Amino acid sequence: MAMAPDLATIPPFNPDLEGAATPAAVSAFASAVAVADGLLIATPEYAHGIPGALKNALDWLVSRSEIPGKPVMLVHGSTRGTYVRDHLREVLQTMSVRLFDREAFELHLIGKPVEDARAILDDADQRARIRAHVAAFADFAAGPGLPTA
Numbered sequence: 429m430a431m432a433p434d435l436a437t438i439p440p441f442n443p444d445l446e447g448a449a450t451p452a453a454v455s456a457f458a459s460a461v462a463v464a465d466g467l468l469i470a471t472p473e474y475a476h477g478i479p480g481a482l483k484n485a486l487d488w489l490v491s492r493s494e495i496p497g498k499p500v501m502l503v504h505g506s507t508r509g510t511y512v513r514d515h516l517r518e519v520l521q522t523m524s525v526r527l528f529d530r531e532a533f534e535l536h537l538i539g540k541p542v543e544d545a546r547a548i549l550d551d552a553d554q555r556a557r558i559r560a561h562v563a564a565f566a567d568f569a570a571g572p573g574l575p576t577a
């Protein structure tokens with residue numbers, strides 16, 4: 429499992445810079461998406477929406493070949509943030525991904541000190557739950573599947 433490149437390196441989307449003029453950071457991000465068997469997206473919610481850096485990175489992919497049909501699983505570390513989940517689903521469906529599960533996989537980490545959050549993630553039951561969900565996503569990603577989104 430690999431982390432995406434730092435989204436802060438990606439310049440603001442500009443359709444005039446698609447094609448031959450594509451910035452290197454965008455090409456690197458698109459390549460990382462291309463080689464991934466699936467994407468796990470986890471994000472905070474800002475002002476009831478998608479954080480600008482994430483939306484910007486997704487905007488660069490809209491007219492490209494890497495994202496359509498890509499299996500995507502949403503992970504959410506909060507019990508709140510229902511707006512961003514709806515926005516993300518709408519955006520990702522528009523981009524023709526294969527969305528796994530309409531509901532985001534929730535981990536209740538919000539507001540917890542780092543040590544408490546780590547303890548939750550280290551808990552045997554939580555680990556089993558995470559492993560089972562990621563395994564189900566891996567099966568989904570490996571499957572033939574027409575776009576479900």
Ligand SMILES: Cc1cc2nc3c(=O)[nH]c(=O)nc-3n(C[C@H](O)[C@H](O)[C@H](O)COP(=O)(O)O)c2cc1C
Nearest residue numbers: 471472473474475476477506508509510511538539
């Ligand atoms: C500018 C800003 C706007 C935010 N807007 C929302 C919001 O609309 N809804 C929400 O549930 N949380 C909102 N939050 C909280 C974040 O989603 C996130 O839970 C918080 O930054 C804690 O993240 P951390 O645990 O990574 O520090 C906002 C945070 C910031 C800094």
